[in-house]
Every structure is written in C-alpha cells, then in structure tokens.
Amino acid sequence: MRRLALLVLVLGSLASAKGVVAQECTGCHTSKRTEPQTRFANGLGRWTDSQCFGCHAEINDVAVKRQKREPDPRYFAIPVREDKLAHLAKTPLAYMNAPELLEHPGQKVPRISSRGLAAFLKRPSTLSQKEGSRAPRMMAYPTLQSGDVKDVAALLSVRLPAREAPTSKLSASERKDADTLWKARCASCHAGDKPLSGRDGVSLGLYTPEWTYEYCREQPPYARADRQMPEVPLSLDEARLLHRLFDEMRVEKERELDARVTRLAMKDAAMPGAVPPTMLAYLWGPFFRDATCVHCHATSPRAASAFTADEEGLKTYLKKKSGEEYWRRLETRALEAEHGLVAAKPGMPMAGMELPVELRRLIARWVVDGCKDTEGKTWCRR
Numbered sequence: 001m002r003r004l005a006l007l008v009l010v011l012g013s014l015a016s017a018k019g020v021v022a023q024e025c026t027g028c029h030t031s032k033r034t035e036p037q038t039r040f041a042n043g044l045g046r047w048t049d050s051q052c053f054g055c056h057a058e059i060n061d062v063a064v065k066r067q068k069r070e071p072d073p074r075y076f077a078i079p080v081r082e083d084k085l086a087h088l089a090k091t092p093l094a095y096m097n098a099p100e101l102l103e104h105p106g107q108k109v110p111r112i113s114s115r116g117l118a119a120f121l122k123r124p125s126t127l128s129q130k131e132g133s134r135a136p137r138m139m140a141y142p143t144l145q146s147g148d149v150k151d152v153a154a155l156l157s158v159r160l161p162a163r164e165a166p167t168s169k170l171s172a173s174e175r176k177d178a179d180t181l182w183k184a185r186c187a188s189c190h191a192g193d194k195p196l197s198g199r200d201g202v203s204l205g206l207y208t209p210e211w212t213y214e215y216c217r218e219q220p221p222y223a224r225a226d227r228q229m230p231e232v233p234l235s236l237d238e239a240r241l242l243h244r245l246f247d248e249m250r251v252e253k254e255r256e257l258d259a260r261v262t263r264l265a266m267k268d269a270a271m272p273g274a275v276p277p278t279m280l281a282y283l284w285g286p287f288f289r290d291a292t293c294v295h296c297h298a299t300s301p302r303a304a305s306a307f308t309a310d311e312e313g314l315k316t317y318l319k320k321k322s323g324e325e326y327w328r329r330l331e332t333r334a335l336e337a338e339h340g341l342v343a344a345k346p347g348m349p350m351a352g353m354e355l356p357v358e359l360r361r362l363i364a365r366w367v368v369d370g371c372k373d374t375e376g377k378t379w380c381r382r
Helices: 002-016 020-029 052-067 073-077 082-090 114-122 146-155 172-185 209-216 236-262 277-283 301-306 311-320 323-339 357-368
Strands: none
Touching: 020 052, 020 146, 052 073, 052 082, 114 146, 172 236, 209 236, 236 323, 277 357, 311 323, 323 357
C-alpha cells in the first residue's frame, strides 16, 4: 500500500507539471521543495535530482553548524569538500533565493503578466543582486512554448490575466511622455547599472500594469511589513504607458546584448603564453564542480543531453560543437551579468555567477592552443 501511495503521489505531481519546464520548477518553487523522499539513520535527507533547493538547504544547514562547531551527525555523510562547505556557509548557491510563493494571498488583481512571464522564462532578467553580480539567477528556456507558460502558472498557482492588451509600439510623443514619467517616478530606484531596488525596467515588465498601479498606492494587501518601496503617485493610464515602455526596453536591451555577444573575439581575449599543466588537469576535472556545471549537467536530463559535466562529456562536446563555442558560452555569461539579462543563446553557468575574467582568459588560451588534455592531445574543432 505504501508503494501504491507513493506512486499516486509521484504521478499526481507529474500531472500538475505537464511539461519539462514546469517539472523543473517543482524542486525550487513548490511547497514540496524542503521535503526529502526519506531520511537516513544519521538524519540526512534523501533527495531527488530535481530537489535542488531542499538538498542544498540541508547542506547549508550542516555547513553553518560546522562553522559554529556544533556537532551534527549529518556532517560525516555530506559529499562536499571541507573548503567548499566553509564557502557554502557564507555564500549559498543561487537557487536558495528562489521564492516559493509568486503571488501573495489576498491579491484581487493578477500580479504576473502572461506576456511578461513568457519573456522572463525565455530570457530571464535580474530581480535582485547577490554578491555584487547582476547575473540573472533563473533558468532560461529559449524554446519555450505557450503551453509551458500555462503549465508553470498552474503549478505555481499564478493567476494569469484573462485578457491582456496587445503590444503596440509607442509613438514618438508617447515615448517622450513615457521616458519623462520613468525618470520622474521610477528611475531613482529602478535605473542604472545596479538599480537600488534590484529590478530595472526590463524586470518590471514581468508584472501587469493593473498590479503596478495597485502596488504603487501602498494599500493592503500590498503594504506588507517587509515592503521597502515608497508610495508613488501613479494613475492606471500612466501604469499602462510605463508597461509599454518596459516592453520596448526589453527589446532594445536584448538587441544590445546580442550584438555584444556577436562581437566576441576569442583571440583578443586569450591570455598570452601557454596554459600551465596544473591548469590543464584542473580544466578536465575539478573545474566542472567549482564552476557549478555539475548542478545541472550531471543531474538534469535536459542539461545533460546538451553537455555532460565530466571528462568524456567535454570531449564529446568539443567534437560535436567546438572549443570556441565552449568559451563563448562562458564569456556570454559575463555580458549577461553586465546587462542583467540572459542572451538569446544563454551563457554559462546558467543561473550562477559569471566566472572570473582571469579564468575565462585562460580558457580562451586553452581553446586557441587546441583544447589539450593532460597528455597533450588536442580535442578542439575550430
């Protein structure tokens, strides 16, 4: 009976998350995210590959207790290096900031726009800065279908608007009025390289103009205790004008970012000199974990089908794709961090921080020199 009950539970969760995109949301954005399948005798939870949040929440808990020198029997079963555990105690992984509730109870006006959600899932934008980086911390789904948006909304109990006004380009006079309104009411907190609020105009396009209008009035249920936004005088017509501006901001910023990705030149970025032998050993081994590749490319079927985060997976990728493509995806992530927006072909590590520039330059040199392994064999296809 217990097996039958478990089967019903699994099938029920899969039914509510029909597509691949929605299924990938379950481990970070649902109430089940902190419930392990079972627990071992030492108290450590047994987690599935999709339960990223719960697994790392427990690892972080063990890491913090280790730093405080508090005894914890789970410590001996955690498959994490001591130095990495110390790092996690101070710097949790990106998805630990994933909200469980996307809409707070009591809201009569739909908060999230269907069009805005689709744009966000295809090319996420930054919703908050962590560790000084604007790299978006959400997974990207470039091939998103309209059905995926509905599946995600249903899974996460998001009430999408029954109808939305079609997109319409701002006239010259409307753009001038919208820019003036933006500068007068919004720019002080939502503009600049690192917006004070964490959300720029592109990110604000995730919401509906009706919700923005209500939220700016600072009335219950929006005036929560943790709210930091001041009351902003804004009419509904002004909110709708601003949201048309947000749509155009996204188009313009996407175009600007993609143009920069196109101009990337590997030889210009490559560090001079040969890659040290110790670095070759690193790139073919520990790099996959240190760069957080394994968190998706060794667990998620979707990610692993594109690239497997181990030595054999890298060899396969270099033969099928190219060394330049490998470097380009890493370099793209640095540009995404600058723009607070994901590129048309997402950078790596997706949902994580960009790699240090010195490491990216070393990888560029490694590719220029033929992607050599520790025995001197070249694997790159240029």
